Amino acid sequence: MRLLERMRKEWFMIGIVLVIAAAKLEPSVGVNGGPLKPEITVSYIAVATIFFNSGLSLKTEELTSALVHIKLHLFIQIFTLAFFPATIWLFLQLLSITPINEWLLKGLQTVGCMPPPVSSAVILTKAVGGNEAAAIFNSAFGSFLVSKYSFLCLLLLL
Numbered sequence: 001m002r003l004l005e006r007m008r009k010e011w012f013m014i015g016i017v018l019v020i021a022a023a024k025l026e027p028s029v030g031v032n033g034g035p036l037k038p039e040i041t042v043s044y045i046a047v048a049t050i051f052f053n054s055g056l057s058l059k060t061e062e063l064t065s066a067l068v069h070i071k072l073h074l075f076i077q078i079f080t081l082a083f084f085p086a087t088i089w090l091f092l093q094l095l096s097i098t099p100i101n102e103w104l105l106k107g108l109q110t111v112g113c114m115p116p117p118v119s120s121a122v123i124l125t126k127a128v129g130g131n132e133a134a135a136i137f138n139s140a141f142g143s144f145l146v147s148k149y150s151f152l153c154l155l156l157l158l
Helices: 002-009 011-025 038-056 060-067 070-095 102-112 118-127 132-157
Strands: none
Touching: 002 011, 038 132, 060 132, 070 102, 070 132, 118 132
């Protein structure tokens, strides 16, 4: 009986392990153009579902009150889209004098220009009791800025 209780409590982790094992056994299911169509389901449906789910848990008053914190939003966007990429760029300048593969450094530079994943930003903010509405707004807004204006971030690093 204890095992069944433990499995109910840890259902999410068990599910992750099972999905990883299934992906290892049959990787063709999740490739671009495969039956799951990740180029559509991950890019559009999953992100929309995360935002929709997060939005359902918020009261309208919380969301509208979060939108008026302009200084908070400016700080988060500047930190995420300017300060952090610039810090990564400085770090990569130090790493470039080492024998690390050039393509690894370019990959780190690209990742340094990206905003945090939506789900991470919202879930971690909620876990520590932060302003979930502000996290949702900034995550969505940051993702929008990066998707539409990602070249600006890369230009800053060149």
